[in-house]
Amino acid sequence: MFEIREKPSMVERAMLVSICLPGDNVHEKQAMLDELEDLVSNLGIGIVRKELVRTRDVHAKFLCGTGKAEEVRMAAIAAEADCVVFDNMLAPSQQREWERLIDVCVIDREEIILDIFAKRARTREATMQVELARMQYSLPRMARMWAHLDRQGGGSGGGKGGGGASRGEGEKQIEVDRRLARARIESIQKDLEEVRKQRSTQRKERERQGVPTAAIVGYTNAGKSSLLRLVAEADVLAQNILFATLDTTTRKIELPDGQPLLLTDTVGFIRNLPHRLVETFKSTLEEAVLADFLIQVVDASDPEALRHFETTLEVLAELGAADKPMVAVFNKTDLIPDEERASVIETLTAAVGIPVVPMSVVREQGADSLMNACVDMLSHRVVSRTYRIPLSRSDIIAAMHRDGKVVSTEYDGNDALVTATLPKSFAQKIASYAEPGGEH
Ligand SMILES: Nc1nc2c(ncn2[C@@H]2O[C@H](COP(=O)(O)OP(=O)(O)OP(=O)(O)O)[C@@H](O)[C@H]2O)c(=O)[nH]1
Numbered sequence: 253m254f255e256i257r258e259k260p261s262m263v264e265r266a267m268l269v270s271i272c273l274p275g276d277n278v279h280e281k282q283a284m285l286d287e288l289e290d291l292v293s294n295l296g297i298g299i300v301r302k303e304l305v306r307t308r309d310v311h312a313k314f315l316c317g318t319g320k321a322e323e324v325r326m327a328a329i330a331a332e333a334d335c336v337v338f339d340n341m342l343a344p345s346q347q348r349e350w351e352r353l354i355d356v357c358v359i360d361r362e363e364i365i366l367d368i369f370a371k372r373a374r375t376r377e378a379t380m381q382v383e384l385a386r387m388q389y390s391l392p393r394m395a396r397m398w399a400h401l402d403r404q405g406g407g408s409g410g411g412k413g414g415g416g417a418s419r420g421e422g423e424k425q426i427e428v429d430r431r432l433a434r435a436r437i438e439s440i441q442k443d444l445e446e447v448r449k450q451r452s453t454q455r456k457e458r459e460r461q462g463v464p465t466a467a468i469v470g471y472t473n474a475g476k477s478s479l480l481r482l483v484a485e486a487d488v489l490a491q492n493i494l495f496a497t498l499d500t501t502t503r504k505i506e507l508p509d510g511q512p513l514l515l516t517d518t519v520g521f522i523r524n525l526p527h528r529l530v531e532t533f534k535s536t537l538e539e540a541v542l543a544d545f546l547i548q549v550v551d552a553s554d555p556e557a558l559r560h561f562e563t564t565l566e567v568l569a570e571l572g573a574a575d576k577p578m579v580a581v582f583n584k585t586d587l588i589p590d591e592e593r594a595s596v597i598e599t600l601t602a603a604v605g606i607p608v609v610p611m612s613v614v615r616e617q618g619a620d621s622l623m624n625a626c627v628d629m630l631s632h633r634v635v636s637r638t639y640r641i642p643l644s645r646s647d648i649i650a651a652m653h654r655d656g657k658v659v660s661t662e663y664d665g666n667d668a669l670v671t672a673t674l675p676k677s678f679a680q681k682i683a684s685y686a687e688p689g690g691e692h
């Protein structure tokens with residue numbers, strides 16, 4: 253496949269710019285600019301300067317006025333920046349205007365996030381999803397690249413036969429590239445459709461087994477994957493054979509009351525997550541939408557913790573998962589100074605209004621409380637009682653062991669008296685074997 257852009261692997265000295273529009277919260281803009289610094293550094297690009305540009309009016313051409321734009325240009329030259337990264341989302345035309353003005357490559361927040369996603373994608377599905385989002389992002393921007401070529405050809409007056417010829421070639425090339433890009437987009441969409449079908453088959457299989465599911469969601473870097481590793485560690489190997497067909501990020505664990513729980517790690521959320529990415533990652537994030545409940549991991553040591561919590565809720569609402577039962581994990585408590593810890597947790601707890609579990613995943617603290625909180629989240633899903641199962645139905649007894657918690661087994665002639673905690677759906681199926689005396 254052809255490459256649309258060669259950036260940003262070539263750039264080394266980035267200047268970061270955030271245009272603060274009237275009505276924007278300056279404090280929040282600053283926090284996002286700091287976050288952009290993390291994101292850009294993550295791509296291995298050096299940062300030479302950070303600018304928060306406040307503008308009184310919104311202008312279509314540069315977003316800010318031409319005077320401010322000129323200041324940005326001077327700052328970029330002074331810093332010898334070889335690229336300018338905007339924290340704002342730029343329309344393709346604005347990106348072109350900025351590039352024309354500053355004469356270095358101009359990138360926006362969305363492009364940075366797309367590049368990070370591309371770097372992180374491991375599974376085939378994730379790779380396809382990112383590629384799709386990148387193609388869709390690039391399509392309206394493709395003219396930009398060829399406009400550069402045209403200018404160079406025309407401006408120098410020499411080279412390959414002058415401006416006219418080069419422009420014609422440029423235009424033809426854009427058409428060919430656009431057609432190729434559209435064909436590629438269609439083909440990825442088709443492949444993704446296939447993957448989605450497989451995923452839904454796997455999910456139906458899980459539903460049939462009646463195993464409850466929880467999705468771990470939260471702002472990027474909150475500690476979601478670490479949490480899954482911590483709580484699933486003991487069970488990963490033991491359960492691997494049964495669930496070999498599951499996605500690598502789903503693990504089966506056993507809760508203190510014996511119920512199994514399938515835990516799924518999800519992609520990290522971020523402020524202003526490009527809508528395109530939410531759209532393309534919907535199938536992965538569907539795991540969150542369809543889970544019985546959510547575990548939201550929050551980095552409690554981050555001063556922006558509450559804002560991150562709210563951002564995650566916003567993305568969940570966009571996915572249609574706003575009303576899911578949720579428990580919050582306030583992670584990284586080890587990073588909060590001892591004397592502040594209690595008050596930070598108290599303030600956050602009051603603000604989120606859902607059950608919370610303080611944890612330090614690196615210190616392996618709090619996992620037991622989280623497991624108990626999970627039991628509470630599922631309390632309506634299980635039934636504990638005794639069943640009289642004929643020994644000839646060893647398949648049922650095996651299923652009880654597999655999908656529930658068997659508390660005790662006694663034998664009475666040709667029957668087994670099995671006391672177990674089972675998912676409601678399973679309990680209903682074998683209700684005819686239940687011993688009189690009701691639930692306990
Ligand atoms: N100090 C401290 N660091 C932690 C804790 N939990 C996780 N981390 C660190 O935080 C970083 C991010 O952890 P991850 O588990 O990758 O976070 P994530 O939420 O999965 O991140 P994304 O997949 O990028 O969304 C890692 O460097 C972890 O070692 C904790 O309790 N305390």
Ligand SMILES: [Mg+2]
Pocket residue numbers: 476477478517518520
């Ligand atoms: Mg992760």
